[in-house]
Amino acid sequence: MNGVNLLLGHEKINPLPLKTYDDEIINFLNDFSRELMKIKTWPEIVALGFFCRKGNLEKLRANYPEYKSRLGRGLCFHIAPSNIAVNFAFSYIFGLLSGCANVVRVPSKDFEQVSIILSVLEKILTAYPEIYERTQFIKYPSENNLITQEYSLMSDARLIWGGDETIKKIRSLETKPRCVDISFADRFSVCLIDADAVLKADEDELKRLVQNFYNDTFLIDQNACSSPSVIFWLNNNLNARKKFWSAVNSYALLKFRVQPAVSVNKLARACSDAIKLDIKTSRYEEQNLIYLAEINSLDENLNVYKFNSGYFYEYALKNLDELFNPEIINAKFQTLTYYGVNPENLRELVIKNNLPGFDRITPIGRALDINLIWDGFDIVRTLSRIVNKE
């Protein structure tokens, strides 16, 4: 197509579906995994390789007892996020496991990780012609709507990684009548910590907790949809909070550098909150690494409390019902990370209270782990069709 740079894959893509969770696909991904695991320089590439291990994929397949009655929907068009390196590969893998042929638009930003992953794929694909002819990795300027339009008309499914503006633009284009879209919109995530559990945590346990918390937040500049913005304290206790933040601070000090522009941004945010919302904010230990802002009361606008790079809003809960309230947890809420709380109880509360939000309940440390169930969608079941015998 004019203006499209085909980075890898067949010139003329074959849109015919493959079998969902086919052994051939799993073998291909396992080969892919083996090669990726050799690349030690990028932790996110290792994580990708880890996901593609045969053992893991077979475990995932076990959640789909009906998989032999399923086929991919056909051609799936993936619009990968522009500034995160490896999600395009996960997106491709999800499409493949579903049994789709895949056209993947890679990030517009030049990431070294993208070229590494593509060169590994190129090597492996030669042994899998069926998959090769159903694969295209492409690049074109994201503002070129004509190209997006052409691919959309060819597609039986589209995976659109947000933000809201991108989604709005892409959803306005014409598609086949039966085309299925999964859109990952801008979301908002929070964290729930039981203060009693923090008080009880011994040194090793605290260290693990803090490392995990760091990985959910600072590691990605607290700038992913699944990174928590607000920390809710259950059984509020100031000593527990002090113990927690002091440990986070010591850990992050060694690893995280506050860019000058970020230090100004954080301060400006605190000033703006002070004026507009009358919120009290403290610069932890008089530094610019951690900002802690105390929310005065919960209301339907909770999702305004979102900033980045180590900026945490906090709220002391009277009880869990205060949070699990459909007036507060709207459809914007995605991930709830927790510590010291029984996740089954949390899930029950979401269901019992008919919450429009919270698709994901996961322990602190796994906020950024991408999964086949994402944003409340079962991706494989959405990208495949069931051949029903009545």
Place this chain on the structure above:
Amino acid sequence: MNACDFEELLKIPPYSLNQQDKQEIFNARINYLNEFHKNNCPEYKSIMQNISPELDFIPVRLFKEFDLKSVPDNEIIKTMTSSGTTGQKVSRIFLNRDTALNQQKVMTKIVSDFTGNEKSSRMPMIILDCPSVLKKRELLTARGAGILGFSIFGTKKIYAFDDDMNLNFDEIKKFVDEFAGQKILLFGFTFMIWQYFYKALKNSNSHLDLSNAILIHGGGWKKLANEAVSSEDFKNALNDVCGLKNVHDYYGMVEQTGSIFMQCEHGNLHASIFSDIKILRAQDFSECSFNERGIIQVLSLLPTSYPGHSLLTEDEGEILGVDDCKCGRLGKYFKVHGRLKGAELRGCSDTYERR
């Protein structure tokens, strides 16, 4: 120090106090201003009460987001705005009579120290800009405010460009001939001077002799840095095309008009007794050592109608020394390295800042 003592400062030369002597008087006035603004600007009070530990500056960006003022609306005589490009938010600075007057007095003192006329600081002036910049006087852009501020030094004034930014060469030539033997003041914005004055002169064959003139220019180096023109290149280039020898950059912003930081003969920017400068570390806003780069904080004794006496800028700079610049001016001297690099965030939303 109260408002009266400020009048005392107006009586002494602007670079005549060493840092130690200056500090006490200076801090007293800053503390006074701080209390004054807390009591009179509700937004400023909210910031000081809600953020701990209490701040001793506010981000200059806030003037783009909020209308910050410490006097009743009926006392405001002038609103100045920064010159943002289309679509950008601009700062809005509200001046009452006192602040506007003090700005003018202090500016006169500072600039006279460089133009060399202690008693009568006024001289023939060529404004290196076009007349239309000053059309709307009640809403002044930074460019207009700069021109208006410096215009007080002009006896007879002409604009160097027409409204299409063409150089009025013949008029300038006539002007220069008319005042031959007298010192002429040139004033303009760095990029405009480069683009429409220097380049026009360079491309014409006619010669202009400005060897007896003094140029004061400001407005930042961002656009020239894009063309890889340094401060030295700028001076040399101007010297080549019109023999200009006396060139002074200044660092200032619409949020602190008047108490500008002038560049001396040795290329250093100087804080006067009416202003001060601190360089802060990003990690904790502690003060940098000399020659350590950091975020620039600017202080000014002038703003009473708006809380602009202590501001965290978005510029990078370094202190070069104190009280010992070869030019003899006392106080801190420093260098500006331009705007802070925009924040580059990882993550899955498109938040890469474009500046």
